[in-house]
Amino acid sequence: MSVKLVVIGGGSSYTPEIIEGIIRRYKSLPITEIALVDVEEGKDKVITIAKLAERMIEKSGEPIQVNWTLDRKKALRNADFVSTQIRVGGLDAREKDERIPLRHGFIGQETNGAGGIMKAFRTIPVLLELAEDVQEICPNAWIINFTNPAGIITEALLKHSAHKRVIGVCNIPFNMRHSTAEILNANPNQVKIEFVGMNHFVFGQRVFVDGIDRTNEVLTNLANEKLDYSPANIVSLGWSKGFINSMKLLPNPYHQYYYQTTDILTKDKEALKEHGTRAKVVKNLEKSLFTIYSNKDLNVKPKQLEERGGAFYSDVACSLIDSIYNNKGDIQTVNACNNGAIADLPNDSVIEVNCFITKNGPKPIAIGSLPPQIKGDILQMKAFEELVILASISGDYNLAYQAFIANPLIKDERKIKSLLDELLCAHKEYLPQFNKGGTGDE
Amino acid sequence: MSVKLVVIGGGSSYTPEIIEGIIRRYKSLPITEIALVDVEEGKDKVITIAKLAERMIEKSGEPIQVNWTLDRKKALRNADFVSTQIRVGGLDAREKDERIPLRHGFIGQETNGAGGIMKAFRTIPVLLELAEDVQEICPNAWIINFTNPAGIITEALLKHSAHKRVIGVCNIPFNMRHSTAEILNANPNQVKIEFVGMNHFVFGQRVFVDGIDRTNEVLTNLANEKLDYSPANIVSLGWSKGFINSMKLLPNPYHQYYYQTTDILTKDKEALKEHGTRAKVVKNLEKSLFTIYSNKDLNVKPKQLEERGGAFYSDVACSLIDSIYNNKGDIQTVNACNNGAIADLPNDSVIEVNCFITKNGPKPIAIGSLPPQIKGDILQMKAFEELVILASISGDYNLAYQAFIANPLIKDERKIKSLLDELLCAHKEYLPQFNKGGTGDE
């Protein structure tokens, strides 16, 4: 048996992590061919990555072939798994998503608020095209989507492409499980968190260690700020005792944007002054990473990679591929079709949920009704996500406006038009769908 | 045939409007007995009102009896209709609801945000008791609830009392219909607006004049700020062209709190500095109204009453009573049990909706799915309202906290505890249900 993996956005600085994960799992998960695909602008980077990957594989002694190409369709032939980790418009676009909203008085962030919406607008049409190619060329392949906003993009693909083998992954549930395990002095594999919600808006309902409910211990630690599981890419202000005591749920780090909006905004403005945007920081980080990657003596994933926010992302993806390939029947937290698991949401919504994973993909474990204390916020976020998807696909200005209104981080009707117009203009090159019509001024 | 109406909160300065409405409709709606009920603190006011009412009736020549009493149970005997227009804690409590949140950086308003929540906390237990009395003493009577937050209170009564003949009324849909009629040069009776949403969060979907859809004309006027239907009690900033053009719905004035939060907050802070709270303004207004009412020569509803925000409230209520009593089968916009009319909301939610009104009460006209552009906001507001009701009844501190978090005007977890604690303390006297336990500090 041999398995072929295609990495869309193979020139990403994260790729060495995937390569490492593949090498490590080779005995049980025989990926024998890796195709790194990128676009013209990423050619140099994908070549650097491909060479590093070759050195890593050579060191491992496993019979894995790695190739790079700019020809996506060719790469997809006979693929079993297709991972996506692209950034339409690159870090320059991210820089705008972070800077422009802040200037209008709103949070500027890669996956939340106006920035997240624009990223979805740029990315969804591109990945829908990919999904159509996959459906045509390798219809049995699973798309493992890393690309953010991962939940929204996964829902867009599942709803609007013919290809139904799409799973979204995120490192947040992984991080929450690991941080929780640390606090409880437990092995992460023993820890199970009952998650409820959507990507970047997921809560932990209960924490079990070997089946024993230890939720209260975790909440106590959170309330006393003894637990911090924020990834590197977002600020962390900790949670108030009142919030944790009353909500009785584990928030995720991104919830700070929603429940500490004013303070985060202040911090972000300060950070902008001090270091520039996170995009700029990452740009420098990337530059130095690629310098390291180019070193012909390097044949392992360098430590420095973990400093980026997405650490473990690819570990999550490799585990998922492993369970699918080996029909493991274990539980993993992924972004999948709701199918009733959260009774309050439509069947075709994508949620971040514990799934039973087999050769036939993820099947959510039923959750039932949403906890009342977060029901409103989750329903609102999902309705917002639906508008983002509709706007992304149609390029309809009014739908884009409605998505902005529906977002709890924006919502201010007196400021949206100028913000939206500036963003649409700034990203014009990557938003062909919005360039057909007018700007709503008629 | 004779009809008895009991007015709970009969000492309210609004009562003369009801009296006027009753007199005017006497030929078709023979209300022959009016019992004005109030509490000890309101004795002077209810006596003044009763006397004015007597003079108004005498002038009219209709055979209507009016009495005042502090004995609610006695008043309820043989009642056919019971209207409620109470203010637990009086204008002093309102003053706190407006002032305290503002000081914490939040909107302070009588029916929205923290103020609205506190008003619900104070009022729901009192009106639940009333509903139990009605169920016992005059089970066929209809409760017509004017008391704000009218939607939340109506839902609380319908869900948690045995008495199911409860209807909530508000003057907002009435105002929107009348202002729209003015713009369109139409008779308000010819104008029908398809409303969707909840009390103080209701939108107009389509406007018909004699069955002809004239929605676009109204939207154009709104977008050009040529239409303003704000009542006296809330500021009005107008709506941006972008908002109206993209949303394609008629907002109600209270939506400004949600979609213009920052600007309204700024304005409210300025207004506070200049005039003090709206409660204080109203207090003065009331004082002068009662001076006018005391004038023994006065035998009509004085013009000055219309300056208060609730104008037409009682007109709405009288029309409703008329249609029930006369089994009219006309359409009125009231707060009633959803029963599927908005398919996205629970059957037992209370919504503000066009209803077919007969002797058997209001039956909503089915709406179907929520418009996508407001789905999220409406689902969130309803989930928030559910938490308010649960907290009001249980007196559970955590539920109160959750209601604050769920409210889009508050939401900031770093500030809620001090705000909530101060409000609970300030209103202690009227919140016995919250005084049983602790403050969540344990």
Place this chain on the structure above:
Amino acid sequence: MSVKLVVIGGGSSYTPEIIEGIIRRYKSLPITEIALVDVEEGKDKVITIAKLAERMIEKSGEPIQVNWTLDRKKALRNADFVSTQIRVGGLDAREKDERIPLRHGFIGQETNGAGGIMKAFRTIPVLLELAEDVQEICPNAWIINFTNPAGIITEALLKHSAHKRVIGVCNIPFNMRHSTAEILNANPNQVKIEFVGMNHFVFGQRVFVDGIDRTNEVLTNLANEKLDYSPANIVSLGWSKGFINSMKLLPNPYHQYYYQTTDILTKDKEALKEHGTRAKVVKNLEKSLFTIYSNKDLNVKPKQLEERGGAFYSDVACSLIDSIYNNKGDIQTVNACNNGAIADLPNDSVIEVNCFITKNGPKPIAIGSLPPQIKGDILQMKAFEELVILASISGDYNLAYQAFIANPLIKDERKIKSLLDELLCAHKEYLPQFNKGGTGDE
């Protein structure tokens, strides 16, 4: 103002009833042009009808033009209302629908069981084509669908054509209201029945006379077999006391097929022996009706027409057209899109329901949850109807089989194949969609 009505199936023997209704209402509903459309096979009949109509109109003195044509598209130009009363395959097809199932041991009826399914299979594609024509030629026209199975066909049109102005009508609710009025010595206009369910499977929940609930009186009469509101076309066995006392709902005559299956089957078999099929009876009735219609001295609707089952059908349709044209805002019981009115059914299901009727069509009055005692049966019938529609459109043999299995009057898997195959073969000429593929034998 002038109104144009197109009657699809204008050669139907029912048409004089419509003509009469139009003449009678002319002052308030000025229909000035009637186009009677039929197919080649019906040419003689439509000419006879057109001539009778002309004589009726002449007698009335109203300025109404009546024309007949075989060119549907031409007739549709400038139409305001399009009524449909067609019978694809004519009475010969009906004869097969009645005879063949009986021979296999199943009820053979025009709108229920296997016969009803086959009628839907033949009719839906034809009326979908009509709906497309209407959408293209006269998009503002309302289709008033009389054609049975009226509920299923209306749902098929609303779901699968672009034309959304479609309303289904049936005389059963009209009959139930009138029979009930008789029992209660009331004017039918004072009687309101709260209906719940679907066409030919509708129940009465409560009966009001001028707003007073008199349901129990009606139930008592029903339980004592003092009330029989069966139309001429179906047998009537009455209802047992136990059934009425326990169910506390008014059944409609068609419910006998479902709750008295064995007895009805026996009766139908006897009737077949004695008189042949109902189709044959109707054929004779029609023949004699047309002889009467041909009489050049006849200038009124002849009494004999009332002997057919569909009496008052066109009265129902005329009232509906009147309320739409005149924006009446009254309540009529029609087949319309659920839109949440019955919370247990999909929004896009068609139900038979009290609607508020205006220029903008019917809006159901919300009902809420189904009564538990009929919930299961109604959900099953609706799921069955969905399969019928899918099979009608796709011509998929398996879906046809599934529709048969899902029908409570068939359900016997050991007999379905031969029944279905014989029916598909017998109606081959009118089922082009089923002739593309095989018979499921592969």
Place this chain on the structure above:
Amino acid sequence: MSVKLVVIGGGSSYTPEIIEGIIRRYKSLPITEIALVDVEEGKDKVITIAKLAERMIEKSGEPIQVNWTLDRKKALRNADFVSTQIRVGGLDAREKDERIPLRHGFIGQETNGAGGIMKAFRTIPVLLELAEDVQEICPNAWIINFTNPAGIITEALLKHSAHKRVIGVCNIPFNMRHSTAEILNANPNQVKIEFVGMNHFVFGQRVFVDGIDRTNEVLTNLANEKLDYSPANIVSLGWSKGFINSMKLLPNPYHQYYYQTTDILTKDKEALKEHGTRAKVVKNLEKSLFTIYSNKDLNVKPKQLEERGGAFYSDVACSLIDSIYNNKGDIQTVNACNNGAIADLPNDSVIEVNCFITKNGPKPIAIGSLPPQIKGDILQMKAFEELVILASISGDYNLAYQAFIANPLIKDERKIKSLLDELLCAHKEYLPQFNKGGTGDE
């Protein structure tokens, strides 16, 4: 660690199977104490069973204590698991459930139709009392309910008792999996069937062997009658090719009652003539089993036990207990709270579904929407079950009647009253809840 199991109905002839299962699993599932509980009438039988159990355990050499008692509350102290396998009224009652309906022309069966309803009526109040005892005495214990109708009873307990640790088990999914494995030459542990539906009305949607979809092979075998997985207690007529080819689902043996009603009824009538009721057959079987059990040399489960319909029932239960105790996280098919898994059914419905089993009980794997071809039947059966539960608890005659009407095997309103009245009378002794009021004759 030590585990205590209480067997309610310990005198059942099935008990030796449980004992065997416990002994076999002792190393991983250390059940050290078994309490066999029965009622006075079952004293001799429970003593016989207890002695046999002791001999079986002695032979095994495992340190397991077994006791019998008539004092349920005492037995429940410190229980970890409580299995229920009772038969209220014994085989005499079953005999009536089988005989009486047949005489009225209906299927007479232990768990379906009128017989199943009466069994639910007798059993639910008794097991609700047990659940209350468990909640009081050993609140952490899991009730494993074997008692039929297992789905209805599990739903009754989960909805109407405070004890929420209740799981229903049935051997049908186990049998289907094993028979399927045989056909596919696979190890049953490799076979996974995606089930959808309720107890005794469950379908298999897809069959996987090691994650490979082999549904079509199974369907082909079924259509060619090469697969028969009927248990001993019900007749088997096989399925027609047309049914399997069109439905594309695996039916369970009990579906024959619903889709082959006439033929099964005929067969059952013949069987009655030939052998008397199944109850009588079982009575004789039981008698000879107990003769065998009494043999003091017997120290194993005798082969003859497998001839009864319930074979493997206790194997299913032991596996379940094992997975809970050991927090296994495997998938088992049990009767559990829907919680959205089937999106068309209420959250609090009990369904038969693949569940992820841990120390915290079963969590259904989400299924999404019902397959359209069975949607109607499943919704109807669930609505029927809801009526059975309401009638069981209330003892309301009208609800009992409604449950009969709602059952697709009865439904005939002209015959229900006499059938229902005779059954209520025949079982009077075990239906105290129905003896409070009248018989609906008033």
